[in-house]
Amino acid sequence: MQRILVSALGVGALAVAGLTAQAPGATAAPSITTGRHVAKVCSATAKSHTAVCHALKLVNDAGATPATATPPATGLTPTGLRDAYKLNGLSANGRTVAIVDAYGYPNLERDLGVYRSQFGLSACTVANGCLRIINQTGGTSLPRFNVGWAGEQALDVDAVSAAAPDAKIVVVQANSASFADLGTAVVTASKQPGVVAISNSYGGGDASDATYGSYYNHPGIAVTASTGDNGYQGGSYPASSSYTTAVGGTSLVSAGNSRGWSESVWSGAGSGCSTYNTALSAASTFGTGCSKRAMADVSAAADPSKGGMAIYYPTSKTASTWAQFGGTSEAAPIIASVYALSGNTAGYANALPYAHASSLFDVTSGSNGSCPTTQWCNARTGWDGPTGLGTPNGAAAF
Numbered sequence: 001m002q003r004i005l006v007s008a009l010g011v012g013a014l015a016v017a018g019l020t021a022q023a024p025g026a027t028a029a030p031s032i033t034t035g036r037h038v039a040k041v042c043s044a045t046a047k048s049h050t051a052v053c054h055a056l057k058l059v060n061d062a063g064a065t066p067a068t069a070t071p072p073a074t075g076l077t078p079t080g081l082r083d084a085y086k087l088n089g090l091s092a093n094g095r096t097v098a099i100v101d102a103y104g105y106p107n108l109e110r111d112l113g114v115y116r117s118q119f120g121l122s123a124c125t126v127a128n129g130c131l132r133i134i135n136q137t138g139g140t141s142l143p144r145f146n147v148g149w150a151g152e153q154a155l156d157v158d159a160v161s162a163a164a165p166d167a168k169i170v171v172v173q174a175n176s177a178s179f180a181d182l183g184t185a186v187v188t189a190s191k192q193p194g195v196v197a198i199s200n201s202y203g204g205g206d207a208s209d210a211t212y213g214s215y216y217n218h219p220g221i222a223v224t225a226s227t228g229d230n231g232y233q234g235g236s237y238p239a240s241s242s243y244t245t246a247v248g249g250t251s252l253v254s255a256g257n258s259r260g261w262s263e264s265v266w267s268g269a270g271s272g273c274s275t276y277n278t279a280l281s282a283a284s285t286f287g288t289g290c291s292k293r294a295m296a297d298v299s300a301a302a303d304p305s306k307g308g309m310a311i312y313y314p315t316s317k318t319a320s321t322w323a324q325f326g327g328t329s330e331a332a333p334i335i336a337s338v339y340a341l342s343g344n345t346a347g348y349a350n351a352l353p354y355a356h357a358s359s360l361f362d363v364t365s366g367s368n369g370s371c372p373t374t375q376w377c378n379a380r381t382g383w384d385g386p387t388g389l390g391t392p393n394g395a396a397a398f
Contacts, residue, residue, distance in 0.1 A: 038304050039063055041155075041325070042148035042177075051177050051202040053101065053152035054226045056268075056304045056327040057313075065315065065323040071118060075310025075324040076252070076301060078119045078162035081334070084252055084261040085163070085300070085361075085392040090341040092167035097340050098189035098198040099156040099169065099333065102177040103146035108133060108153060111320045115158045115312040121165045131157075132170040132192070136185040143175050145317045154313035155325045156201055156333045162309065163337035168194060179204065179237075183215025190218045196345050197222040199336035200244070201329035206235030208276040209242055216243040222339035222349035222398075226328035227296045228270030232369035232377035232385065235274035239295050242277045245339075245350040246295035247332045248387050249302025250363055263391060264379065265366025266303040270328060271295060271376055271385030282354035286383040289373040296388035298353050298397075299363065300331035335392070342395035352398055353389050357382070359397040360390035 041055035058072075059065055071077070082088050109126060116124055124130035135142055153171060160169055172189045174181040182202065189198045198221060209217075216223050216238050225239040227248045239246035249269035255262035273290035280293065288294035301307030304326030314320045339345055344352065353360065364379050368386040371377035376385040383389050392398070 037061070037063065041151040049179050051179060051182055051204045053149055053202045054229050054327045054329040055152045055155050055201065055325055056229060057151070058304050058308065058324040065321060067319070067321040071310035071322045072324045076307055077310060078121065078165065081162045081301070081309070085338070086394045087163060087338070087341060087392070090395055092164045092340045093343065094168065094194065095196045095340045095343065096168040096170055096192065096194035097160045097164065097333070097336050098192060098195045099153065099160065099171045100174065100182060100185045100189055100198060100200050101149055101153045101156065101171070101202070102174045102182060103149040104143040104173055105150035105153045105314065106145060106317060107314060107320060108157065108171060111154055111312050111314060112157050112161065114320070116161055118312070121161055124161065124169060130168050134170065134172055134188070136172060136174045136181055136188055138188050143173050147314060147316060149177070151313045152201055152329055155309065155311050155329055156199060158311040159309060159330055159333040160337050163334045164341050167337060167340045170195065177202070179212055183212055186215050186223070190221055195221060197224065197336035197339040199333040200225045200238055201332045202226065203228050203236040203239055205237065206240050206274050206276060207237035212237065213241055213243055216241050219347055220345055222336060222345045224332045224336045226332040229268040229327045230270055231268055232271050232371045234272035235293070235295065236270050239270065240274035240277055240293050242280060242293055243348065245335060246297045246388065247328060247335045248296030248299035249328045249331045250299050250307065250387055250391060251303035251366070252301040252307030259361070263361060263363050265363060265368055265386040267366070267368050268327070269296070269299065269302060269368050269386040271368060273376070280350060280354070282351035283383070286354065287375065288383060289375055294385065296385065297350055298335055298360065298389055298391065299387040300334040300391050302326050302328045302331045338392045338395050339398050342398040344398065356397040357389045359393055361393045362390040363387040
């Protein structure tokens with residue numbers, strides 16, 4: 001059997017404000033995948049008050065993704081994604097999904113064009129008004145290039161394109177991966193015309209809304225945040241914020257059932273209870289077992305091997321290629337796109353799925369580790385930590 005380049009991925013969500021991402025009684029997540037190697041897209045950092053992106057990619061024995069002119073055959077395509085989540089026939093009707101990430105990506109527009117052309121999607125360019133790329137204060141002087149975070153941005157814009165092809169996209173590039181800069185970018189995103197959802201595919205350890213919550217508190221806009229790729233480890237901010245929709249992850253495979261697809265817990269999907277932030281009142285009857293904020297709320301495909309997307313991403317400042325990406329970084333922009341397709345983000349959007357749980361695909365099998373309270377790491381009927389209430393079945397739950 002081939003070795004796993006990153007079998008448990010360490011703690012990709014780092015400590016914030018003095019608290020680590022490890023939960024009491026938590027164990028390392030099971031292996032992310034078997035038979036193929038998984039590598040982090042962003043380098044981890046030891047700094048506090050700083051986030052890491054949650055994108056993962058499949059690589060070869062040498063830890064590389066060889067240049068290729070065609071998408072990987074095993075990668076999830078826009079057609080497959082929309083079929084799996086029953087999104088065909090839905091329209092964003094001119095609504096905008098904002099992507100917040102760190103650092104610059106000079107060839108974002110070019111690479112997005114390659115992706116959309118490959119899969120027969122209409123052009124989304126700066127010239128036609130579909131795409132905007134701005135810095136954290138809304139200007140056009142963009143930050144320096146960072147290959148890891150640029151890969152994250154490629155995944156995010158490709159995921160929005162796949163799930164909601166007619167949605168407009170605004171990418172807000174923070175100067176750095178600090179929560180101050182990323183948070184400033186979120187506030188800027190919230191002020192852009194037409195924005196109904198903001199996707200955040202990054203995280204740090206659990207942190208308090210008293211410190212960072214003002215960045216993510218935007219009623220009327222769905223603010224999604226990935227829960228991390230380390231299994232059951234406790235809270236991860238901003239997914240552990242009371243103001244965001246916390247997005248977990250699944251393994252998604254085609255199946256011979258009536259849906260045509262089957263989902264289970266992805267072993268890397270982050271889950272846990274915040275030690276700081278207020279529990280969602282909408283979740284009060286769902287038996288989370290958490291006295292404070294529980295994550296996740298909902299989920300989508302995240303397993304790099306089973307449901308990982310074929311994307312076109314940069315390997316350097318000038319070169320790009322195809323690869324298969326996953327992580328809860330994949331799931332967060334998918335869910336943000338479904339909010340855009342629903343057109344319903346009134347109030348705090350994280351409450352909406354709890355009012356319409358029966359309109360989701362419930363994920364009832366799989367685990368992301370060992371935990372003291374079974375639903376925090378094991379799938380079950382109804383809410384569970386790794387997948388929340390489930391995955392999109394159309395946009396009715398949103």
